Every structure is written in C-alpha cells, then in structure tokens.
Amino acid sequence: MRARDRAETAEALERYRRTAVWWVRVGAVGLAVAVALGVVSAGEPDIHWASVSVPYPLGGGLFVLALGLGSLRLARRMRRVLDAGDWSAHAAVALPRGVLVLAGPEPGALLPRRVVAVKERYRHVEPGPDGVLWWCGDPLGDGVIAPPGGGELVWTRPLRGAWARRRAIGRAELRGLVDRPPPEGPKAAAARSLRYAPLAEAARRRALTGRRTYPWQHRRPEPDARAVPWWRVRGLREISGLSWTAGCLLLSVALLGVAQFEPEDAPMLRVAGLFVATGSLVNVARLLFSGRHAARALARAATAPVGVPKRYTALADPYGGGPVLVVFPPHAGPADAAEGMLSLLRSCAPQVPVGDAELHGWQEFTDGGQPVVVARVGGRMLWPAGPYVEAGTAEFAVLAERLGAAVPQDPAPASL
Template sequence: MRRSLPMPDVPVAMALPRTALGLAGHRRHAWLWIGAGLSAVVIGLAVGPSADEAGIGWLSDMAVFCVGGGPVAVAVGGATLVNCRRMRRVLAAHPWTACAAVGIPPGLGSPRVVLRHPASGDLILLTVSTVAPRYHLANPDPGGVLWWCGDPRTGGVLAQPGGEGLLWARRTRTARTRRSDVQAAEQQGLMDRPSPVQPQTPAGDMAGHGKALDLSYAAMVEPAARRGFPGPDGASPPHAPDIRVLPPWWRVRALLEVSQLWPTAVNAAFAVAMLLTWWLLARDAEIDVPLILAALSAFNALRFGRRAVHGVPAVKALVRAARAPVPVPRRYVLLPGLDDGLVLVFFPAHGGPDDLPEAAMEVNPPGTSKHPWRGMPPQVGIADLRGWLDDGPTVVPWIEGRPLWPRHRYETVNLNDQQDREYFAALVGGASAQVR
C-alpha cells in the first residue's frame, strides 16, 4: 500500500473552514460526554444514600444507574478526545483526497469502508471508530464518494464531501475481513468507477468532467453485463408471496421493513412483559429495574411508532400501486447501487442504443435477508411500471412477474444537473463513462 503524501502546492485539510469547524464541534461533543458522565456520577452518589434511607426504591435504582452509566459516558468522551487529537495532527499534515467509496454494512461491529485512491488505484480498507448514532456518516454520498485524509497504515480521517462530519478510521485488521471487504467492493463495481473530482479542482473543470460522460442506453448495458450479481440469478425466492392475490402485505419482508411495525411491536411487547414482571414479582420486593426497562422499551416503541405512522400509509400506497391494472412498459438496466441495494435505470420502451435515461429508482434486492440476491431478474430487459407517475410518484416495477420494491420514489433524470451526472458516473464506471 502506497503512503498518501501531501501534494505540492495543495492546502492541507485543516485549511478548509468547514473542516476546522467540524473538528471544533467534535471536540465540544467530547467534553459534553465527559461532563454528562461526571455529573451523573456526582448526582448518583449524592442521591443514592438518601434514597436508600427514605426507602424510595425507584430513586435508588436511578442513582445506581447513574453511578454505573456515568463512567461509560466519561470513557466515550475520553476516547472521542483522543480521536480529536489524532485527527488534528492528520488534518494539519495531509490534504483532502476525494475517493470512490463503498460502505460495508456494520452488522454487529463498527462500519467499514473501502476506498479507491484516485491517483494510484490502490484500495484503502478502513474500519471507522465512532459511536452508533454517527454510523451513517460512514456511508458514501449519492455519488459514491468519501473524502480521505491520512495514511492507510496508521489511520486517518473520513468525511462526507465538503469536509464535514469527521470520522477517525484505522486500517481493517484481520486478513479475512479485508478479503471479504475487497470482494464486496469489487461486486459493487468500485474498480470500474471513474475518479471523482478532487476538492482542489476548479469549478470549471468539474463541469467539463460531467460533459465527457457517455450515459446512453448502450453505454449502460455494457457495465451491467460486465458486473455479475452473486447467487442463482433467475431463481425464485422460496415462498415468495404474490402481493396481487395475497391480502396481508406484512408477509412481504421489504414492506414490513418499510412499515416499521415489527420494531414497534417488539419494543411494545417487551415493555408490557417488563411491566407485568414488575407488578407480579418485583413490586413487593421494591425492585424497580423491570420498571425502568419497561419505560425505556416504551420510549423506543413510541419512537418507532412515530415512524410507523408514516410507514404504514407508504406501504399501503405501494401495495395499491403494485396492483394497478394498467402497466407502463419501460426498458431498464439494472446496476448495483452504491450501498447494498440496486438501481433500475429506465429508458423509453421503443428506442435505440443512443437513448438517454429518463428516470431511475433505487430498489431492494428481491431475496431474503440471508440470501438477498436470490431471484435476481435479468440485468437488461423490459419492466412493467405499475402505479401512478403523477401521484408522488408512486410506482412499483414488475419484472418477469415479480416486483422489486422501491427504496425511494421514481425520479426523473436531469443530465444537466451536476449531481445527477456524478451519480450515474459512479453507477456506470468503466471505460464508457470514464472522464476524458
């Protein structure tokens, strides 16, 4: 792996005002964690003995929780401060480099990313060190780009384009994980993507980059055929329900995830179970831990329930669209998305190889959670769009008698927009979309 060295006459990352402000805000949040943790410990030690003497069980339990949780908050704040010092050293010594990127879903561990250095073509495999609420910052932007500053061997800083939302990242340690991440990045076409515009490139050059892209139907068919999806293409997912004849939509995994009903129900059931446990077993013994757990679960149930208030109507709208009687045919090209999803790019049904895309839609893979690629349709063909293009628009594409459930709505393409061009360039990659 080559070392990322500052280029001559290129300003270091800290010279960017957004980066300096982002680092200051990160340091401020670290001190907030430390202050909150120390305050919790002091309050717990001050209130706990008095609550025990007065026989106030719930207040005593809260004091124990503060004394136990306070050091955890202090540890999080201390680790964040250490990362701030590391980031400051790196940002003062290296420039920002815009890299094509692939995010690896975190699962049970920290999120990981794979970057491709624009100059050398080396792959940089990194594991992000941050708390769960900031995991989303490790996802590449819609153009599949992250900014990188540092040395791949000793660690560095990741950020969204613009230099904000700073994350400390280190080299992914185990060889097995690195091999798996490289394979995932190759499957998502990281090696075929064009190099993104660098932060130091003048705006005029950026416009010139976008005009050199060939985004015709023929240019998109080539990378779609070149990239294969894992799994038995064309094989039907086991027990796949047909939404046209099966009324209960909650049996469809993708729709159940969109509705947010499952996490709402699980948290509500756990809250009720803890409340019953406290009422039947712990109330007389003045043990209030189940009551605290019930309150936390009820809070989560309310949080997911607010999402379900919007998610359930959205699912019902998708079901109505999927059952619409009159489909609208469109040619499509199916490409790997910039994360773990898919992107359908639509073209006029009757046209030639020089047609430009008229719309795009991000969709979920058709398989199960363990085998998401099962039931993959052909990568090029005709899709029947069912729904209403002028209502939302709410559209569900059907291919070979099976729906691909959308993650986002049907969006028309504006190739005069720089963000749209960069997004499609990241999707297509390869020689046909190289910046010339």
C-alpha cells in the same frame, strides 16, 4: 458551487442532524426516568427496586445525551465546511481503527486522517471498487469525508503523532496509493451517461459469476397490494416501520412481564423494558406521522390501472450495496441511455438481472417534486427504497456517477 448545494449532500447533512436530535431526546428521556425513579424511591422507601434502578437510566441517559450533543456540534461544523467549499475527489486507502489516507492535491502527497465517529460508521467511508472518496475542507485541517456522491458525511481530522502518520503513509504506499492516477472530479463525473449495453453486460456477468453485492432473498410471496390493506403487505410494513415498531412494543411488554416473575433481576429488566418502551414510542410517532403515509402512497401507486412498460438492468449501488433498477426504453438498443433509476429495498431485488418491467405511479410526488413509482417484474412488486429519479436531474447525476464508476463503459456487442 458549494458542496451543500448538491441535493444528496444537503439530505445527508439534515439526516445527520435529525439523528443527533433524536439521541438528545432519548438521553433527556433517560434522565427524566432516572429523576422519576429517584422521586418514587424518596417518597416510598419500601419500593426498593426504584432506588436500585436509578443508576441505569441515569448513566445511560447521560451517555446518550453527551453523544447527541457532540453530534449536533459536529453537524454545525459540517454545515460551515460544506458551505465554504465544494467536494474534491481523491484516491484513498482505509486502514484499521478508523484511519484513512488520501492522495493529496499535489503529486506524491499523502494525507493521513482520523475518522471522528462511532465504529459502526467507519464502513460509510470505506473506498468502493474505484478506491475514491470525496473530501471537503482544509487538506491540512479538519473536514468532511464522503463516498462519491456525498450521500453520507463523516467528520475527520489530521492523524496526530509523527510516528502514527509515518506508519499510515508507509502502509498506504505499500498499497500503491502514490501510483494511482488522479480520479475524475465530481463535476466531470456528473456528466456520465449510462448506456444499456455495458450495464446489461455487467449485470449479467455478476449474476452468472455469483458476484452478488446484495443478497437474493427467496421468501414466500407477499399478498397482492391491489387486493389487501397496505399493512398486510410485507414490503409496505418494512417501509412504514410497522414491523419494527410492533417488535419493539412486544419486547418491552415481555421484559416488563418477566420482571414480575424474576425478583432478583427485576430492576434491570424493568429499566430495559422502560428504555425499549421509550424507543417504541418514538417509532410509533414516526409510523403515525410519516411511515404510514409513505406506505399508503406506494400502495396507491401500485394500484394504478396502467403500467408503463420499460426495460431494466439491476445493479448494486457501490455505496451501501442496495439494488438499483436502471430503467431504459421498452425496446432499448445497445446505445440507448437510461431514462431513470429506482433504488429498491434489499428484500425486493429482482431475480433476473436484465429484463422487462412495468412502472406504476406518477400520481403523487414527494416534497422534493420526485414521482412516487413502484416497479412490477414478473407479477411481483418491487418496493422502492426512495422516489423515482428521472434522467437530467441532479439526483440522477449523483447516482449515475456511482454506478458508472463501477461499470466499464466500453461498447458491448449489439446482440445484447
């Protein structure tokens, strides 16, 4: 099996490629703005602000274009590596400045690696509670690292410099990396079954002890999606991108407006306003071609006349920390297995970790064949961050692996 045959890995690779293409386009727009300003300043010497503003979009456009082209190159290299082999699981330690140390395939072998990414992406490959990362590539060369499940991809290369390698290995040894047992491989972990009792116990324990890995948000109730247009519902505005798009448009108008009253700072304000306006146009395109369609589909699911009763446990995804609703039969016993899972928006985490829910939807499906489902708990809609994942699918196995690794699987008392 190839690593890219896993649905979550293939989606992560495509997402990385799309982001790189987006940066290339933004950089090209910045260069186009710089050229336009240069033409204006050459044709109208009296327009001083145009000539003064040229370096800003020129420098920013070149930087963003180089970032996008570099990311596209890494996306191609990732694709070749992910097509050539499968994932393997390794105990790992994260050190400062983007350094990772993996336990090698042979006992006692430690492999220090350097993350090739912007600093903001380092968090994607910080080992979770189980201290495990997935690896695909040549252990002695370049390759791809990912959290368990393969849902976020980061390029790495061997750490250079004998002194740096010895120092990283020494720090990893002090953290006990050599003594850790070999982790479960991806294929074996995919068969993990989620039972009601241990998940309910874990969800209640974390809620009672205050160990919340995602914030409970107490916000005023939003309008009922069954009675108002979708754009009046806070969660659907978040899903569609409408709120973010409107904020960017208002910011660009404000910057351009202030530039009219601040002659000294006008060039910089105008350039900033143009950049924000350019990003706003991209967001408008996303809203028109995908965001509003997703929001409307969820609004239609929420208005489905009959809800399917289920029992749920609410846990945090070890990767990303977002809330996940694990769905069980309506009268689940301690040994009953999960029927499906629904990842939720962070702002829609249920206030009760274990309880009953109604699922609405199953009328529409995504391009991948997954049903569009919305959960209702205590009269409140819990808007999903993705489609409903049914048991027995590859997507369910990936998410079950991540959740199950952080939850003890010993049988719990039958009173649960």
